[in-house]
Amino acid sequence: MARSIVTSERPRGWSGIGRTVLAPFLRFRESSVAVVVVLLGFYFWTANNAFFTSDNIATISQLTAPTAIIAYGETMLLICGEIDLSVGQVFALAPFIMDFVNQAGVPLPASVVLALIASIAVGFLNGLFTVFLRVPSFVATLGMLFLLNGVTLTISHGFPVHTPGGAFFTAVMGQAGFAEIVWALGLLGVMHLVLAHTRFGLHTIATGGNLVGASEAGVRVGAVKMANFMLTSLFGGFAGILEAVRIRSTDPLAGGTEAMFAAVVGAVIGGTALAGGSGTIIGAMLGTLLVSVLKDGFTLLGVSAFTFDMILGVAILVAMVLNVRLSTLRRGGQV
Protein backbone atom coordinates (compact mmCIF):
# COMPACT_ATOMS: atom_id res chain seq x y z
CA MET A 1 0.00 0.00 0.00
CA ALA A 2 2.98 2.24 -0.44
CA ARG A 3 1.72 3.55 -3.72
CA SER A 4 2.55 7.10 -4.50
CA ILE A 5 -0.38 9.44 -4.45
CA VAL A 6 1.24 11.69 -6.99
CA THR A 7 0.22 10.43 -10.37
CA SER A 8 2.17 11.35 -13.42
CA GLU A 9 -0.93 12.36 -15.34
CA ARG A 10 -0.51 15.83 -16.72
CA PRO A 11 -3.43 17.78 -18.06
CA ARG A 12 -3.27 17.88 -21.81
CA GLY A 13 -4.40 20.68 -24.06
CA TRP A 14 -1.66 23.18 -24.50
CA SER A 15 2.00 22.78 -24.02
CA GLY A 16 5.48 24.17 -24.40
CA ILE A 17 6.64 27.70 -23.84
CA GLY A 18 3.21 29.28 -23.99
CA ARG A 19 2.09 27.13 -21.13
CA THR A 20 5.20 27.76 -19.07
CA VAL A 21 4.85 31.50 -19.48
CA LEU A 22 1.11 31.77 -19.11
CA ALA A 23 0.38 29.26 -16.39
CA PRO A 24 1.61 31.33 -13.44
CA PHE A 25 -0.47 34.26 -14.63
CA LEU A 26 -3.56 32.18 -14.84
CA ARG A 27 -2.90 30.37 -11.62
CA PHE A 28 -2.30 33.49 -9.59
CA ARG A 29 -5.20 35.64 -10.56
CA GLU A 30 -3.58 38.71 -8.99
CA SER A 31 -0.73 38.62 -11.45
CA SER A 32 -2.96 39.45 -14.41
CA VAL A 33 -4.20 42.55 -12.58
CA ALA A 34 -0.61 43.48 -11.72
CA VAL A 35 0.34 43.22 -15.38
CA VAL A 36 -2.53 45.51 -16.37
CA VAL A 37 -1.46 48.04 -13.71
CA VAL A 38 2.10 48.05 -15.05
CA LEU A 39 0.94 48.37 -18.66
CA LEU A 40 -1.40 51.24 -17.77
CA GLY A 41 1.36 52.95 -15.80
CA PHE A 42 3.70 52.62 -18.76
CA TYR A 43 1.08 53.99 -21.14
CA PHE A 44 0.29 57.04 -18.99
CA TRP A 45 4.00 57.67 -18.46
CA THR A 46 4.68 57.75 -22.20
CA ALA A 47 1.58 59.91 -22.77
CA ASN A 48 2.43 62.39 -20.03
CA ASN A 49 5.77 62.37 -18.27
CA ALA A 50 4.23 64.05 -15.22
CA PHE A 51 2.85 60.60 -14.39
CA PHE A 52 6.05 59.28 -12.85
CA THR A 53 6.85 62.23 -10.61
CA SER A 54 6.94 61.81 -6.85
CA ASP A 55 4.03 64.23 -6.49
CA ASN A 56 1.86 62.16 -8.76
CA ILE A 57 2.93 58.90 -7.14
CA ALA A 58 1.83 60.44 -3.83
CA THR A 59 -1.49 61.38 -5.40
CA ILE A 60 -2.04 57.84 -6.62
CA SER A 61 -1.11 56.46 -3.22
CA GLN A 62 -3.63 58.80 -1.57
CA LEU A 63 -6.31 57.75 -4.04
CA THR A 64 -5.53 54.11 -3.41
CA ALA A 65 -4.88 53.79 0.31
CA PRO A 66 -8.25 54.53 1.95
CA THR A 67 -10.20 52.57 -0.66
CA ALA A 68 -7.79 49.64 -0.42
CA ILE A 69 -8.19 49.53 3.37
CA ILE A 70 -11.97 49.37 2.98
CA ALA A 71 -11.53 46.79 0.23
CA TYR A 72 -9.59 44.45 2.57
CA GLY A 73 -12.60 44.20 4.85
CA GLU A 74 -15.10 44.04 2.02
CA THR A 75 -13.04 41.26 0.42
CA MET A 76 -13.15 39.17 3.60
CA LEU A 77 -16.89 39.71 3.80
CA LEU A 78 -17.45 38.86 0.12
CA ILE A 79 -15.38 35.71 0.52
CA CYS A 80 -17.58 34.49 3.36
CA GLY A 81 -20.64 35.19 1.23
CA GLU A 82 -21.87 38.55 2.54
CA ILE A 83 -21.57 42.21 1.61
CA ASP A 84 -21.52 45.48 3.53
CA LEU A 85 -23.09 48.49 1.82
CA SER A 86 -22.88 50.68 4.92
CA VAL A 87 -19.10 50.82 5.22
CA GLY A 88 -18.89 54.19 3.44
CA GLN A 89 -21.14 55.70 6.13
CA VAL A 90 -18.94 54.28 8.89
CA PHE A 91 -16.11 56.04 7.04
CA ALA A 92 -17.95 59.36 7.53
CA LEU A 93 -19.16 58.70 11.08
CA ALA A 94 -15.94 57.46 12.71
CA PRO A 95 -13.97 60.75 12.49
CA PHE A 96 -16.94 62.66 13.94
CA ILE A 97 -17.01 60.29 16.89
CA MET A 98 -13.26 60.79 17.31
CA ASP A 99 -13.78 64.55 17.18
CA PHE A 100 -16.65 64.64 19.68
CA VAL A 101 -15.01 62.31 22.15
CA ASN A 102 -11.84 64.40 21.91
CA GLN A 103 -13.76 67.62 22.53
CA ALA A 104 -15.29 66.00 25.58
CA GLY A 105 -11.78 65.85 27.01
CA VAL A 106 -10.52 62.42 26.00
CA PRO A 107 -6.94 62.39 24.64
CA LEU A 108 -6.78 62.03 20.87
CA PRO A 109 -5.22 58.53 20.64
CA ALA A 110 -7.90 57.23 23.01
CA SER A 111 -10.54 59.02 20.93
CA VAL A 112 -9.30 57.15 17.87
CA VAL A 113 -9.63 53.87 19.75
CA LEU A 114 -13.16 54.76 20.89
CA ALA A 115 -14.17 55.75 17.36
CA LEU A 116 -12.86 52.41 16.11
CA ILE A 117 -14.78 50.55 18.82
CA ALA A 118 -17.92 52.39 17.71
CA SER A 119 -17.17 51.29 14.14
CA ILE A 120 -16.86 47.70 15.27
CA ALA A 121 -20.22 48.07 17.02
CA VAL A 122 -21.81 48.99 13.69
CA GLY A 123 -20.37 45.82 12.17
CA PHE A 124 -21.69 43.90 15.15
CA LEU A 125 -25.20 45.20 14.43
CA ASN A 126 -24.85 44.36 10.73
CA GLY A 127 -23.83 40.86 11.71
CA LEU A 128 -26.64 40.57 14.22
CA PHE A 129 -29.24 41.44 11.60
CA THR A 130 -27.71 39.14 9.01
CA VAL A 131 -26.68 36.11 11.05
CA PHE A 132 -29.27 36.01 13.80
CA LEU A 133 -32.28 37.81 12.38
CA ARG A 134 -31.58 36.35 8.94
CA VAL A 135 -32.01 39.57 6.99
CA PRO A 136 -29.90 39.27 3.82
CA SER A 137 -26.78 41.39 4.28
CA PHE A 138 -27.58 43.38 1.15
CA VAL A 139 -30.78 44.64 2.77
CA ALA A 140 -29.56 44.82 6.36
CA THR A 141 -26.55 46.94 5.46
CA LEU A 142 -28.62 49.05 3.09
CA GLY A 143 -30.81 49.93 6.07
CA MET A 144 -27.67 50.63 8.11
CA LEU A 145 -26.38 52.88 5.29
CA PHE A 146 -29.35 55.26 5.58
CA LEU A 147 -29.48 55.02 9.35
CA LEU A 148 -25.81 55.97 9.76
CA ASN A 149 -26.02 58.71 7.15
CA GLY A 150 -28.88 60.24 9.13
CA VAL A 151 -26.94 59.92 12.37
CA THR A 152 -23.83 61.57 10.91
CA LEU A 153 -25.81 64.43 9.38
CA THR A 154 -27.70 64.97 12.64
CA ILE A 155 -24.70 65.05 14.97
CA SER A 156 -22.70 67.23 12.56
CA HIS A 157 -25.69 69.47 11.68
CA GLY A 158 -24.58 68.83 8.12
CA PHE A 159 -21.41 70.87 8.33
CA PRO A 160 -17.77 69.82 8.09
CA VAL A 161 -15.54 70.53 11.07
CA HIS A 162 -11.80 70.97 11.41
CA THR A 163 -10.15 67.66 12.32
CA PRO A 164 -8.27 67.94 15.64
CA GLY A 165 -4.66 66.86 16.10
CA GLY A 166 -1.10 68.05 16.66
CA ALA A 167 1.68 67.85 14.13
CA PHE A 168 2.92 64.37 15.08
CA PHE A 169 -0.55 62.81 15.30
CA THR A 170 -1.57 64.37 12.00
CA ALA A 171 1.57 63.22 10.21
CA VAL A 172 1.32 59.65 11.45
CA MET A 173 -2.41 59.36 10.89
CA GLY A 174 -2.34 60.28 7.25
CA GLN A 175 -0.87 63.64 6.40
CA ALA A 176 2.78 62.76 5.91
CA GLY A 177 3.29 62.18 2.17
CA PHE A 178 3.05 58.42 2.21
CA ALA A 179 1.54 57.82 5.66
CA GLU A 180 -1.73 56.46 4.34
CA ILE A 181 -0.16 54.05 1.89
CA VAL A 182 2.20 52.83 4.62
CA TRP A 183 -0.88 52.02 6.73
CA ALA A 184 -2.52 50.38 3.73
CA LEU A 185 0.54 48.24 2.98
CA GLY A 186 0.97 47.30 6.63
CA LEU A 187 -2.65 46.20 6.84
CA LEU A 188 -2.21 44.41 3.51
CA GLY A 189 0.48 42.26 5.12
CA VAL A 190 -1.58 41.61 8.23
CA MET A 191 -4.77 40.77 6.34
CA HIS A 192 -2.98 38.58 3.81
CA LEU A 193 -1.54 36.64 6.73
CA VAL A 194 -4.99 36.42 8.34
CA LEU A 195 -6.70 35.18 5.19
CA ALA A 196 -4.07 32.75 3.93
CA HIS A 197 -2.39 31.58 7.10
CA THR A 198 -4.87 31.46 9.98
CA ARG A 199 -7.77 29.20 10.88
CA PHE A 200 -10.04 32.22 10.75
CA GLY A 201 -9.04 32.90 7.14
CA LEU A 202 -9.55 29.30 6.14
CA HIS A 203 -12.93 29.22 7.87
CA THR A 204 -13.90 32.44 6.07
CA ILE A 205 -13.25 30.74 2.70
CA ALA A 206 -15.01 27.57 3.86
CA THR A 207 -18.08 29.53 5.00
CA GLY A 208 -18.44 31.21 1.62
CA GLY A 209 -17.47 28.11 -0.37
CA ASN A 210 -19.97 25.71 1.17
CA LEU A 211 -22.01 27.06 4.06
CA VAL A 212 -23.72 23.76 4.88
CA GLY A 213 -20.57 21.72 4.43
CA ALA A 214 -18.55 24.07 6.59
CA SER A 215 -21.07 23.92 9.40
CA GLU A 216 -21.26 20.13 9.09
CA ALA A 217 -17.51 20.11 9.60
CA GLY A 218 -18.08 22.12 12.78
CA VAL A 219 -17.00 25.54 11.51
CA ARG A 220 -18.87 28.22 13.45
CA VAL A 221 -20.12 29.95 10.33
CA GLY A 222 -22.23 32.51 12.19
CA ALA A 223 -19.27 33.63 14.27
CA VAL A 224 -17.08 33.82 11.19
CA LYS A 225 -19.59 36.11 9.49
CA MET A 226 -20.02 38.28 12.58
CA ALA A 227 -16.26 38.73 12.86
CA ASN A 228 -15.96 39.73 9.21
CA PHE A 229 -18.77 42.28 9.50
CA MET A 230 -16.96 43.83 12.47
CA LEU A 231 -13.65 43.76 10.61
CA THR A 232 -15.15 45.53 7.61
CA SER A 233 -16.67 48.30 9.72
CA LEU A 234 -13.44 48.64 11.67
CA PHE A 235 -11.47 49.17 8.46
CA GLY A 236 -14.12 51.55 7.12
CA GLY A 237 -13.89 53.65 10.27
CA PHE A 238 -10.10 53.59 10.24
CA ALA A 239 -9.91 54.67 6.59
CA GLY A 240 -12.37 57.47 7.37
CA ILE A 241 -10.19 58.74 10.23
CA LEU A 242 -7.05 58.63 8.04
CA GLU A 243 -8.76 60.66 5.33
CA ALA A 244 -10.25 63.18 7.77
CA VAL A 245 -6.82 63.71 9.32
CA ARG A 246 -5.09 63.96 5.95
CA ILE A 247 -7.38 66.62 4.54
CA ARG A 248 -7.77 68.29 7.99
CA SER A 249 -11.52 68.36 7.60
CA THR A 250 -14.18 65.99 8.91
CA ASP A 251 -16.97 65.99 6.35
CA PRO A 252 -20.37 64.38 6.99
CA LEU A 253 -20.58 63.58 3.28
CA ALA A 254 -17.14 61.95 3.04
CA GLY A 255 -16.93 58.36 1.88
CA GLY A 256 -20.50 57.29 1.33
CA THR A 257 -21.64 54.90 -1.35
CA GLU A 258 -18.86 56.06 -3.67
CA ALA A 259 -16.16 54.84 -1.29
CA MET A 260 -18.07 51.63 -0.66
CA PHE A 261 -18.57 50.86 -4.33
CA ALA A 262 -14.94 51.74 -5.10
CA ALA A 263 -13.89 49.16 -2.52
CA VAL A 264 -16.24 46.51 -3.94
CA VAL A 265 -14.98 47.28 -7.46
CA GLY A 266 -11.37 46.96 -6.27
CA ALA A 267 -12.15 43.60 -4.66
CA VAL A 268 -13.99 42.34 -7.72
CA ILE A 269 -11.36 43.46 -10.23
CA GLY A 270 -8.81 41.83 -7.93
CA GLY A 271 -10.56 38.51 -8.41
CA THR A 272 -12.94 38.20 -5.48
CA ALA A 273 -16.05 36.22 -6.31
CA LEU A 274 -19.28 37.98 -5.34
CA ALA A 275 -20.78 34.56 -4.71
CA GLY A 276 -18.20 33.88 -2.02
CA GLY A 277 -15.54 31.27 -1.54
CA SER A 278 -12.63 32.94 -3.25
CA GLY A 279 -10.64 36.13 -3.31
CA THR A 280 -7.36 37.53 -2.07
CA ILE A 281 -6.27 40.60 -0.15
CA ILE A 282 -3.40 41.29 -2.56
CA GLY A 283 -5.93 41.15 -5.39
CA ALA A 284 -8.09 43.73 -3.60
CA MET A 285 -5.11 46.07 -3.29
CA LEU A 286 -4.13 45.62 -6.94
CA GLY A 287 -7.72 46.04 -8.11
CA THR A 288 -8.00 49.28 -6.16
CA LEU A 289 -4.63 50.43 -7.47
CA LEU A 290 -5.73 49.73 -11.04
CA VAL A 291 -8.78 51.98 -10.66
CA SER A 292 -6.66 54.72 -9.02
CA VAL A 293 -4.08 54.59 -11.82
CA LEU A 294 -6.87 54.83 -14.39
CA LYS A 295 -8.49 57.75 -12.57
CA ASP A 296 -5.20 59.60 -12.11
CA GLY A 297 -3.94 58.89 -15.62
CA PHE A 298 -7.13 60.11 -17.25
CA THR A 299 -7.06 63.25 -15.15
CA LEU A 300 -3.51 63.94 -16.35
CA LEU A 301 -4.54 63.32 -19.94
CA GLY A 302 -7.50 65.65 -19.47
CA VAL A 303 -10.08 62.96 -20.17
CA SER A 304 -13.44 63.99 -18.76
CA ALA A 305 -14.95 62.36 -15.67
CA PHE A 306 -17.85 61.19 -17.81
CA THR A 307 -15.53 59.22 -20.05
CA PHE A 308 -13.80 57.85 -17.00
CA ASP A 309 -17.03 56.33 -15.71
CA MET A 310 -17.60 54.66 -19.05
CA ILE A 311 -14.09 53.21 -19.04
CA LEU A 312 -14.47 52.08 -15.43
CA GLY A 313 -17.72 50.35 -16.33
CA VAL A 314 -16.05 48.52 -19.18
CA ALA A 315 -13.09 47.63 -16.95
CA ILE A 316 -15.41 46.04 -14.39
CA LEU A 317 -17.22 44.05 -17.06
CA VAL A 318 -13.99 42.86 -18.67
CA ALA A 319 -12.54 41.93 -15.29
CA MET A 320 -15.63 39.92 -14.43
CA VAL A 321 -15.72 38.11 -17.77
CA LEU A 322 -12.04 37.24 -17.37
CA ASN A 323 -12.70 36.10 -13.83
CA VAL A 324 -15.43 33.75 -14.92
CA ARG A 325 -13.40 32.46 -17.88
CA LEU A 326 -10.26 31.94 -15.82
CA SER A 327 -12.02 30.15 -13.02
CA THR A 328 -13.66 27.87 -15.59
CA LEU A 329 -10.20 27.11 -16.94
CA ARG A 330 -8.86 26.49 -13.48
CA ARG A 331 -11.77 24.27 -12.55
CA GLY A 332 -11.25 22.28 -15.70
CA GLY A 333 -7.77 21.50 -14.46
CA GLN A 334 -6.19 23.01 -17.55
CA VAL A 335 -3.99 25.37 -15.65
Next chain:
Amino acid sequence: MSATAADAIRTEDIVKRFGAVTALAGVTMHLAKGEVLGLIGDNGAGKSTLVKILCGFLQPTEGRIYLDGREVRLRSVTHARSLGIETVYQDLALIPELTVYQNMFLNRELTGRPLPLLNHREMKLRAEACLREMGVRIPSVNTEVAKLSGGQRQSIAIARSVYSQAKVLLLDEPLAAMGAKEGALILGLIRNLKAKGDVSMIVIAHNYAQVLEVCDRVNLLEHGTVALDKPARETSVEELTELVVREYRAAAQGGHR
Protein backbone atom coordinates in the same frame (compact mmCIF):
# COMPACT_ATOMS: atom_id res chain seq x y z
CA MET B 1 -32.22 -9.35 23.11
CA SER B 2 -29.55 -7.51 24.96
CA ALA B 3 -26.72 -5.56 23.50
CA THR B 4 -23.35 -7.27 23.33
CA ALA B 5 -20.05 -5.51 23.67
CA ALA B 6 -18.94 -7.08 20.41
CA ASP B 7 -21.30 -4.76 18.56
CA ALA B 8 -20.01 -1.37 17.55
CA ILE B 9 -23.55 -0.15 17.31
CA ARG B 10 -26.91 -1.77 17.92
CA THR B 11 -30.47 -0.55 17.70
CA GLU B 12 -33.60 -1.98 19.27
CA ASP B 13 -37.09 -1.30 18.01
CA ILE B 14 -36.32 2.09 16.49
CA VAL B 15 -39.54 3.82 15.49
CA LYS B 16 -39.64 7.14 13.71
CA ARG B 17 -42.87 8.90 12.89
CA PHE B 18 -43.22 12.18 11.00
CA GLY B 19 -46.75 13.22 11.88
CA ALA B 20 -49.00 10.50 10.49
CA VAL B 21 -46.21 8.95 8.43
CA THR B 22 -44.26 6.09 9.94
CA ALA B 23 -40.81 6.04 8.37
CA LEU B 24 -39.34 3.38 10.65
CA ALA B 25 -41.63 0.81 12.25
CA GLY B 26 -39.26 -0.91 14.68
CA VAL B 27 -35.76 -1.42 13.36
CA THR B 28 -33.59 -3.86 15.29
CA MET B 29 -30.16 -4.21 13.77
CA HIS B 30 -26.55 -4.43 14.78
CA LEU B 31 -23.12 -3.74 13.41
CA ALA B 32 -20.28 -5.88 14.72
CA LYS B 33 -16.87 -4.35 15.33
CA GLY B 34 -14.81 -4.24 12.17
CA GLU B 35 -17.80 -5.28 10.10
CA VAL B 36 -19.08 -3.73 6.90
CA LEU B 37 -22.85 -3.83 6.73
CA GLY B 38 -24.71 -3.14 3.52
CA LEU B 39 -28.01 -1.36 3.97
CA ILE B 40 -30.28 -1.74 0.97
CA GLY B 41 -33.91 -1.18 0.21
CA ASP B 42 -35.98 0.76 -2.23
CA ASN B 43 -36.53 4.50 -2.05
CA GLY B 44 -38.81 5.24 0.88
CA ALA B 45 -37.88 2.06 2.73
CA GLY B 46 -36.35 4.11 5.53
CA LYS B 47 -32.61 3.84 4.85
CA SER B 48 -31.95 7.54 5.01
CA THR B 49 -34.08 8.01 8.10
CA LEU B 50 -32.18 5.24 9.85
CA VAL B 51 -28.83 6.76 8.96
CA LYS B 52 -29.99 10.20 10.07
CA ILE B 53 -30.94 8.72 13.44
CA LEU B 54 -27.63 6.89 13.78
CA CYS B 55 -25.64 10.04 13.01
CA GLY B 56 -27.63 12.09 15.53
CA PHE B 57 -29.37 14.31 12.99
CA LEU B 58 -32.83 12.96 13.90
CA GLN B 59 -34.04 11.61 17.23
CA PRO B 60 -36.07 8.37 17.18
CA THR B 61 -39.69 8.49 18.35
CA GLU B 62 -39.17 5.20 20.19
CA GLY B 63 -36.39 2.67 20.61
CA ARG B 64 -32.87 2.45 21.94
CA ILE B 65 -29.38 2.79 20.51
CA TYR B 66 -26.35 1.07 22.02
CA LEU B 67 -22.79 2.08 21.33
CA ASP B 68 -20.15 -0.41 22.48
CA GLY B 69 -22.88 -2.07 24.56
CA ARG B 70 -23.89 1.12 26.36
CA GLU B 71 -27.20 2.82 25.72
CA VAL B 72 -26.76 6.30 24.24
CA ARG B 73 -29.04 9.13 23.28
CA LEU B 74 -27.53 10.89 20.28
CA ARG B 75 -28.46 14.51 20.84
CA SER B 76 -26.90 16.00 17.70
CA VAL B 77 -24.51 15.33 14.87
CA THR B 78 -21.73 16.93 16.91
CA HIS B 79 -22.58 14.73 19.86
CA ALA B 80 -22.59 11.58 17.73
CA ARG B 81 -19.28 12.66 16.20
CA SER B 82 -17.76 13.12 19.64
CA LEU B 83 -18.71 9.49 20.34
CA GLY B 84 -16.90 8.35 17.20
CA ILE B 85 -19.80 8.14 14.74
CA GLU B 86 -18.83 9.88 11.50
CA THR B 87 -21.07 10.29 8.49
CA VAL B 88 -20.03 10.85 4.91
CA TYR B 89 -23.03 12.58 3.40
CA GLN B 90 -23.98 12.32 -0.20
CA ASP B 91 -23.11 15.99 -0.67
CA LEU B 92 -19.76 15.20 1.00
CA ALA B 93 -19.58 18.52 2.82
CA LEU B 94 -16.30 19.42 1.12
CA ILE B 95 -15.31 22.99 0.29
CA PRO B 96 -14.63 23.11 -3.46
CA GLU B 97 -12.44 26.23 -3.19
CA LEU B 98 -10.10 24.71 -0.62
CA THR B 99 -7.33 22.25 -1.33
CA VAL B 100 -7.39 18.59 -0.41
CA TYR B 101 -5.31 18.97 2.73
CA GLN B 102 -7.24 22.06 3.82
CA ASN B 103 -10.46 20.09 3.53
CA MET B 104 -9.02 17.15 5.43
CA PHE B 105 -7.98 19.43 8.27
CA LEU B 106 -11.02 21.71 8.21
CA ASN B 107 -11.81 22.72 11.78
CA ARG B 108 -8.93 20.73 13.23
CA GLU B 109 -6.15 22.69 11.58
CA LEU B 110 -2.62 22.45 12.90
CA THR B 111 -1.18 25.77 13.97
CA GLY B 112 2.25 26.86 15.08
CA ARG B 113 3.64 28.81 18.00
CA PRO B 114 3.92 31.49 19.23
CA LEU B 115 1.79 32.97 16.43
CA PRO B 116 -1.27 30.84 15.71
CA LEU B 117 -0.44 30.56 12.02
CA LEU B 118 -1.43 27.52 10.01
CA ASN B 119 1.23 24.87 9.72
CA HIS B 120 0.63 24.14 6.04
CA ARG B 121 3.73 21.94 5.76
CA GLU B 122 2.78 19.57 8.55
CA MET B 123 -0.83 19.35 7.39
CA LYS B 124 0.28 18.49 3.85
CA LEU B 125 2.67 15.83 5.11
CA ARG B 126 0.06 14.23 7.34
CA ALA B 127 -2.63 14.39 4.67
CA GLU B 128 -0.25 12.77 2.18
CA ALA B 129 0.65 10.05 4.66
CA CYS B 130 -2.99 9.38 5.50
CA LEU B 131 -4.04 9.18 1.86
CA ARG B 132 -1.07 7.03 0.94
CA GLU B 133 -1.87 4.62 3.77
CA MET B 134 -5.46 4.40 2.57
CA GLY B 135 -4.39 3.96 -1.03
CA VAL B 136 -6.15 7.09 -2.23
CA ARG B 137 -4.67 8.47 -5.43
CA ILE B 138 -4.98 12.14 -6.24
CA PRO B 139 -2.74 14.50 -8.21
CA SER B 140 -1.57 16.37 -5.11
CA VAL B 141 -2.82 17.43 -1.70
CA ASN B 142 -2.45 20.99 -3.02
CA THR B 143 -5.19 20.43 -5.59
CA GLU B 144 -8.42 22.33 -5.13
CA VAL B 145 -11.24 19.91 -4.46
CA ALA B 146 -13.22 21.56 -7.29
CA LYS B 147 -10.76 19.99 -9.74
CA LEU B 148 -11.20 16.44 -8.47
CA SER B 149 -13.48 13.78 -9.89
CA GLY B 150 -16.52 12.50 -7.98
CA GLY B 151 -14.65 9.39 -6.88
CA GLN B 152 -11.65 11.36 -5.69
CA ARG B 153 -13.91 13.70 -3.71
CA GLN B 154 -15.66 10.75 -2.13
CA SER B 155 -12.27 9.30 -1.19
CA ILE B 156 -11.23 12.58 0.42
CA ALA B 157 -14.50 12.77 2.37
CA ILE B 158 -14.03 9.21 3.62
CA ALA B 159 -10.37 9.79 4.42
CA ARG B 160 -11.31 12.89 6.38
CA SER B 161 -13.81 10.95 8.49
CA VAL B 162 -11.40 8.10 9.13
CA TYR B 163 -8.63 10.54 10.01
CA SER B 164 -10.84 11.90 12.78
CA GLN B 165 -10.61 8.55 14.61
CA ALA B 166 -14.10 7.42 13.70
CA LYS B 167 -15.21 4.13 15.20
CA VAL B 168 -18.38 3.88 13.15
CA LEU B 169 -18.54 5.23 9.62
CA LEU B 170 -21.88 5.81 7.92
CA LEU B 171 -21.53 6.04 4.16
CA ASP B 172 -24.62 7.43 2.47
CA GLU B 173 -24.61 6.15 -1.11
CA PRO B 174 -20.86 6.40 -1.60
CA LEU B 175 -21.21 4.93 -5.07
CA ALA B 176 -24.07 7.09 -6.31
CA ALA B 177 -23.56 8.71 -9.69
CA MET B 178 -20.18 7.12 -10.18
CA GLY B 179 -18.76 5.26 -13.15
CA ALA B 180 -17.41 1.72 -12.90
CA LYS B 181 -13.82 2.88 -12.48
CA GLU B 182 -14.64 5.41 -9.80
CA GLY B 183 -16.91 2.93 -8.04
CA ALA B 184 -14.09 0.40 -7.97
CA LEU B 185 -11.86 3.08 -6.44
CA ILE B 186 -14.24 3.61 -3.54
CA LEU B 187 -14.85 -0.11 -3.07
CA GLY B 188 -11.08 -0.58 -2.89
CA LEU B 189 -10.89 2.15 -0.28
CA ILE B 190 -13.62 0.53 1.82
CA ARG B 191 -11.83 -2.80 1.54
CA ASN B 192 -8.55 -1.22 2.69
CA LEU B 193 -10.27 0.27 5.72
CA LYS B 194 -11.91 -3.04 6.52
CA ALA B 195 -8.57 -4.86 6.32
CA LYS B 196 -7.21 -2.54 8.97
CA GLY B 197 -10.19 -3.29 11.19
CA ASP B 198 -10.21 0.00 13.13
CA VAL B 199 -13.57 1.13 11.90
CA SER B 200 -16.99 -0.46 11.41
CA MET B 201 -19.04 0.72 8.47
CA ILE B 202 -22.62 0.92 7.30
CA VAL B 203 -22.84 1.38 3.57
CA ILE B 204 -26.05 2.46 1.90
CA ALA B 205 -26.10 1.51 -1.76
CA HIS B 206 -28.29 0.65 -4.69
CA ASN B 207 -25.85 -1.43 -6.68
CA TYR B 208 -26.26 -4.89 -5.15
CA ALA B 209 -23.28 -6.43 -6.90
CA GLN B 210 -21.04 -3.82 -5.36
CA VAL B 211 -22.68 -4.21 -1.96
CA LEU B 212 -22.09 -7.95 -1.99
CA GLU B 213 -18.53 -7.44 -3.14
CA VAL B 214 -17.51 -5.31 -0.20
CA CYS B 215 -19.92 -6.05 2.65
CA ASP B 216 -19.85 -8.82 5.21
CA ARG B 217 -23.56 -8.75 5.80
CA VAL B 218 -26.63 -7.25 4.16
CA ASN B 219 -29.74 -5.80 5.74
CA LEU B 220 -32.75 -5.15 3.55
CA LEU B 221 -35.13 -2.50 4.79
CA GLU B 222 -38.74 -2.69 3.74
CA HIS B 223 -41.59 -0.59 5.08
CA GLY B 224 -39.41 0.64 7.92
CA THR B 225 -38.32 -2.76 9.23
CA VAL B 226 -35.44 -5.13 8.54
CA ALA B 227 -36.95 -7.64 6.12
CA LEU B 228 -33.76 -9.60 5.53
CA ASP B 229 -30.51 -10.05 7.44
CA LYS B 230 -28.05 -12.37 5.74
CA PRO B 231 -24.30 -12.76 5.41
CA ALA B 232 -23.26 -11.45 2.02
CA ARG B 233 -21.90 -14.77 0.84
CA GLU B 234 -25.25 -16.51 1.48
CA THR B 235 -27.25 -14.25 -0.77
CA SER B 236 -27.00 -13.10 -4.37
CA VAL B 237 -27.79 -10.14 -6.56
CA GLU B 238 -30.72 -12.10 -7.95
CA GLU B 239 -32.20 -12.80 -4.54
CA LEU B 240 -31.88 -9.17 -3.41
CA THR B 241 -33.29 -7.82 -6.64
CA GLU B 242 -36.14 -10.26 -6.48
CA LEU B 243 -36.96 -9.26 -2.91
CA VAL B 244 -37.02 -5.56 -3.72
CA VAL B 245 -38.87 -5.90 -6.99
CA ARG B 246 -41.46 -8.50 -6.04
CA GLU B 247 -43.71 -6.04 -4.30
CA TYR B 248 -43.76 -3.79 -7.29
CA ARG B 249 -44.58 -6.68 -9.50
CA ALA B 250 -47.38 -7.70 -7.18
CA ALA B 251 -48.70 -4.17 -7.08
CA ALA B 252 -48.42 -3.73 -10.84
CA GLN B 253 -50.14 -7.02 -11.58
CA GLY B 254 -52.80 -6.26 -9.04
CA GLY B 255 -53.32 -2.88 -10.64
CA HIS B 256 -53.62 -4.20 -14.16
CA ARG B 257 -56.03 -7.01 -13.50
